[in-house]
Amino acid sequence: MSDEAAGALAMDIEYRVHEILEEAMKFMRHSKRSTLSTTDINYALKVLNVEPVFGYESSRPIKFRPVVGQPLYFIEDEEVDLEKVINGPLPKVPKQVAFTAHWLAIEGVQPAIPENPTPDEIQSLPATIKGLDVSRAAATASNVQVKPLVKHILSKELQLYFERIAEALTGDNADLKSAAIGSLRNDPGLHQLVPYLIQIISEQVTHNLANLALMNTMLDTVDALINNKTIFIEPYIHAIMPPVLTLLLAKQVGGDNKDHYKLRDYAGSIAIYLCNKYAQTYHTLKPRVTRTLLRAFMDPSKSPGTHYGALIALKGLGPEVVRLVVLENVKVWSTTLSELPEEDKKVLVAAAKDTLSVLKENEDISEPSEQDKEKVREIVGEVLADEILADDALVRGILAAPSL
The missing domain is CATH 1.10.20.10 (Histone, subunit A)
Structure with missing residues (x-):
C-alpha cells in the first residue's frame, strides 16, 4: 500500500x-x-x-500486559487448575423463574394469606418503610397516641343506621332483631359497615357467652352477612371465623341451658359453609380449622359440649377428614366417655355415630360376618361398639376405610 x-x-x-x-x-x-x-x-x-x-463481557477489569521489547500489549489469561475444577463441588442448580399473583389488599383490607406480612412484622418495620414521618414515628415510640392520617369516614346516614342495628341486635325486642337481621341479609350498600358489625359480634361473643339468646342473634348476624349478595365478605373471613369457632367449641355456652347443643349445631353449619366455600381462596383455612377441631376432639380435659362441637364440624368437612381424624382416634377418645354423666355420654355417642355415618357403604346389602364385627369393635372401642354394630352399612364403611 x-x-x-x-x-x-x-x-x-x-x-x-x-x-x-x-x-x-x-x-x-x-x-x-x-x-x-x-x-x-x-x-x-x-x-x-x-x-x-x-x-462476552467480563465483570472483572481487563488487564493488559506489555510484550517485552515491543510496543505490543496482550490480555493475560488466568491459569486454571483442572484438577481443582474436576474435584470441586458442583454449583447449585438455579431455580426456574416462576410468577404468582395474590391480593395485597382488597378494598382496603389486607387478606390473611402467607404472601402478605403479618401485623407483627409490619409493626417491627422501620418508620420510614411503613410510611410514617419522623415526628409520628417519634410520637409512637414514646407511647403518645397519634391520630391516623387517613380516617374511615362514614356518612351520617350509615352512622345512624349502624347505631340502630347495634341497638336492635343487643336489645330484647324480638321484632326489632328480626327486622335488623332481615335488613343485613338483603339491603345493599352495607359494605363499609362490615368491619364494625364483625367487631360487635366478636365483643358480644367474648363477654356474653352465658346469654344463649344473644349468641343465637350473633350467629344470625353472621349468617345474614355471609348471605348478603351485595357484600364482598371474602376479605373478612379471617375475622369471622374466631367468634364462630368460639361458639362451636367453647367450654360452656348459655350457662346450664341444654339448648347449647342446638347453638353448636348452628355454629358448626356456618363454620362448615365458610370452609367449603372459601377453601379455594384461602388454602390454609380448612387445614387450620381441622387442626383446631382435632385438638378440641382429642383433649380429655375439654367439656362434652366442646367434643360435640368438634364432632359435628368434622363431619361437615367430608369423609376424608372423618376417616383420618375421627376414625383413627375414636377408640382412644371413647375411653374418656365413661367418666361423663349418662345424659352427656348418650349425646356424644350419638354424635360420634352420626359423624362416622359419612363413611357408610350402601352398595353391598349383605350382612357383615362376626369376624368383621369383631374387627370393627376393635377399631371403635367397646363404648361405641354396640351403637356402630347396629348399622350394617356403617360397619361396611368402616371396614372399607383405606388406612385400616
Whole structure:
C-alpha cells in the first residue's frame, strides 16, 4: 500500500473512531456515569449501524500486559487448575423463574394469606418503610397516641343506621332483631359497615357467652352477612371465623341451658359453609380449622359440649377428614366417655355415630360376618361398639376405610 493510500485510510479510520467515541460518550452521560464502558461502545455501534463486536463481557477489569521489547500489549489469561475444577463441588442448580399473583389488599383490607406480612412484622418495620414521618414515628415510640392520617369516614346516614342495628341486635325486642337481621341479609350498600358489625359480634361473643339468646342473634348476624349478595365478605373471613369457632367449641355456652347443643349445631353449619366455600381462596383455612377441631376432639380435659362441637364440624368437612381424624382416634377418645354423666355420654355417642355415618357403604346389602364385627369393635372401642354394630352399612364403611 502506498503512503498516500495509507494516509487517506488512516484519516478515515480516525474519523470513524472519533464518531463512535462521541456516540458512546452520549450513552455514558445519559447513564449518569463518568467512566466509559464497553457497553457504551456496543450501543454506539448499533446506533451507527456498524456490525457489533462479538464476544462476552467480563465483570472483572481487563488487564493488559506489555510484550517485552515491543510496543505490543496482550490480555493475560488466568491459569486454571483442572484438577481443582474436576474435584470441586458442583454449583447449585438455579431455580426456574416462576410468577404468582395474590391480593395485597382488597378494598382496603389486607387478606390473611402467607404472601402478605403479618401485623407483627409490619409493626417491627422501620418508620420510614411503613410510611410514617419522623415526628409520628417519634410520637409512637414514646407511647403518645397519634391520630391516623387517613380516617374511615362514614356518612351520617350509615352512622345512624349502624347505631340502630347495634341497638336492635343487643336489645330484647324480638321484632326489632328480626327486622335488623332481615335488613343485613338483603339491603345493599352495607359494605363499609362490615368491619364494625364483625367487631360487635366478636365483643358480644367474648363477654356474653352465658346469654344463649344473644349468641343465637350473633350467629344470625353472621349468617345474614355471609348471605348478603351485595357484600364482598371474602376479605373478612379471617375475622369471622374466631367468634364462630368460639361458639362451636367453647367450654360452656348459655350457662346450664341444654339448648347449647342446638347453638353448636348452628355454629358448626356456618363454620362448615365458610370452609367449603372459601377453601379455594384461602388454602390454609380448612387445614387450620381441622387442626383446631382435632385438638378440641382429642383433649380429655375439654367439656362434652366442646367434643360435640368438634364432632359435628368434622363431619361437615367430608369423609376424608372423618376417616383420618375421627376414625383413627375414636377408640382412644371413647375411653374418656365413661367418666361423663349418662345424659352427656348418650349425646356424644350419638354424635360420634352420626359423624362416622359419612363413611357408610350402601352398595353391598349383605350382612357383615362376626369376624368383621369383631374387627370393627376393635377399631371403635367397646363404648361405641354396640351403637356402630347396629348399622350394617356403617360397619361396611368402616371396614372399607383405606388406612385400616
